[in-house]
Amino acid sequence: MMKFESTLDFAAQLDANDPLRSYRDQFYIPTSASGKDSIYFVGNSLGLQPKSTAQRVQQELDDWKKYGVEGHFEAKNPWVSYHHLVKKSLGRLVGGSSQEVVAMNTLTGNLHAMMVSFYQPTPSRHKILLLNQSFPSDRYAIASQIAFHGYDPSDAMICFGPEGSEGVVCQEELCALIDQRGEEIALILIEGVSYITGQRFDLKTITNRGHARGCFVGTDLAHAVGNVELDLHDIGVDFAVWCSYKYLNGGPGCIAGAFVHDRHASNFDLPIFAGWWGHDEKKRFLMEKDFSPMVGIDRWQVSNIPIMTTACLQASLDIFDCATMPALVEKSKTMTGFLFFLLEGRLKDKISIVTPSNPEQRGCQLSLIIPGGKSGYETLIAKGVACDWREPNVVRIAPVPLYNTYQDVYRFVELLEEVL
Ligand SMILES: *Cc1c(COP(=O)(O)O)cnc(C)c1O
Numbered sequence: 241m242m243k244f245e246s247t248l249d250f251a252a253q254l255d256a257n258d259p260l261r262s263y264r265d266q267f268y269i270p271t272s273a274s275g276k277d278s279i280y281f282v283g284n285s286l287g288l289q290p291k292s293t294a295q296r297v298q299q300e301l302d303d304w305k306k307y308g309v310e311g312h313f314e315a316k317n318p319w320v321s322y323h324h325l326v327k328k329s330l331g332r333l334v335g336g337s338s339q340e341v342v343a344m345n346t347l348t349g350n351l352h353a354m355m356v357s358f359y360q361p362t363p364s365r366h367k368i369l370l371l372n373q374s375f376p377s378d379r380y381a382i383a384s385q386i387a388f389h390g391y392d393p394s395d396a397m398i399c400f401g402p403e404g405s406e407g408v409v410c411q412e413e414l415c416a417l418i419d420q421r422g423e424e425i426a427l428i429l430i431e432g433v434s435y436i437t438g439q440r441f442d443l444k445t446i447t448n449r450g451h452a453r454g455c456f457v458g459t460d461l462a463h464a465v466g467n468v469e470l471d472l473h474d475i476g477v478d479f480a481v482w483c484s485y486k487y488l489n490g491g492p493g494c495i496a497g498a499f500v501h502d503r504h505a506s507n508f509d510l511p512i513f514a515g516w517w518g519h520d521e522k523k524r525f526l527m528e529k530d531f532s533p534m535v536g537i538d539r540w541q542v543s544n545i546p547i548m549t550t551a552c553l554q555a556s557l558d559i560f561d562c563a564t565m566p567a568l569v570e571k572s573k574t575m576t577g578f579l580f581f582l583l584e585g586r587l588k589d590k591i592s593i594v595t596p597s598n599p600e601q602r603g604c605q606l607s608l609i610i611p612g613g614k615s616g617y618e619t620l621i622a623k624g625v626a627c628d629w630r631e632p633n634v635v636r637i638a639p640v641p642l643y644n645t646y647q648d649v650y651r652f653v654e655l656l657e658e659v660l
Pocket of ligand 1: 348377
């Protein structure tokens with residue numbers, strides 16, 4: 241662990257020695273009301289736009305203009321096989337093979353698609369284990385799946401752990417609950433990193449414990465992908481879903497992603513909701529009446545891929561491929577470690593940090609409870625800090641290693657001191 245100093249000079253020195261410092265120039269940084277670069281700490285909500293995105297999209301617009309429908313085959317990147325273009329990079333980010341990962345749909349849609357396959361309730365095993373701190377969209381999706389199968393969500397949802405920002409989840413207790421009640425549980429659905437507390441979960445242990453009790457285990461990686469290193473194949477989760485507009489910088493509403501473990505690649509007994517893009521791609525245009533499913537995750541695809549948002553995603557994945565996750569995570573740990581150090585050293589009595597102090601149990605985000613609550617947050621915004629507020633009382637601060645600087649971190653803490 242590096243020895244930090246609480247000065248702007250020290251922050252400037254960290255920036256000067258940062259091997260990833262040039263990546264910031266590959267992004268557009270929004271300006272604040274004063275006309276200066278904002279301190280953009282909401283990459284966990286909407287990542288910044290790579291300067292290369294426009295060119296990627298322009299290429300597809302040009303090919304559409306030039307070729308019309310023939311672009312499916314004649315475009316520089318033929319649209320008919322466009323979904324294959326992002327598989328390698330996505331696989332690197334989440335730790336899965338091309339047969340295990342795909343870009344499709346949007347996040348909550350993918351969660352539903354996965355629950356169609358991996359939530360198979362029976363009278364004796366119909367529960368879903370989730371966290372009280374789970375993101376509302378996931379809760380709504382879970383409750384509606386339970387009701388769709390004719391069960392009562394209030395009985396079938398086992399919601400574990402503290403509420404809101406009350407604290408972090410005790411994973412030993414979570415695992416004990418799985419040991420104890422696993423036989424009632426059809427599906428365990430846990431986020432990789434909590435959106436509200438920033439806590440990172442030990443997916444491997446949770447998955448092993450769930451599998452030992454016969455449960456399927458899935459994960460929502462909205463706040464984990466592009467933020468922490470992942471090795472889903474090795475972790476062994478049955479499925480994972482994520483969005484691409486947070487740490488992946490794909491732009492608002494960007495195409496999302498999904499993973500299904502190879503052990504299910506040829507398990508055609510799993511029910512799916514099918515569409516033509518899941519049909520054997522060699523025979524897709526024969527327009528056959530009967531569905532011949534692809535092996536692996538590709539059979540979960542229902543529609544042809546949205547080219548424009550996938551082009552946006554590609555621009556960002558190129559950057560991740562160059563920078564690489566191990567290097568990004570190394571910087572991220574130092575940068576968030578620096579933030580933690582400054583907050584502890586200068587504001588310990590005034591704020592509380594909800595996120596675990598152990599760097600292995602978090603990504604880049606720290607969730608803070610500050611006096612003055614929402615008005616304190618609004619003052620920060622007015623001072624040029626782009627951060628966000630989550631009910632009931634959390635300010636989320638996410639220094640992103642691709643485009644944030646150590647001086648951003650230092651200035652933020654100074655501004656927070658002024659506000660308090
Ligand atoms: C951001 C986020 C969502 C948002 O869902 P969309 O379908 O992309 O609108 C859902 N779940 C979690 C855990 C999130 O962090």
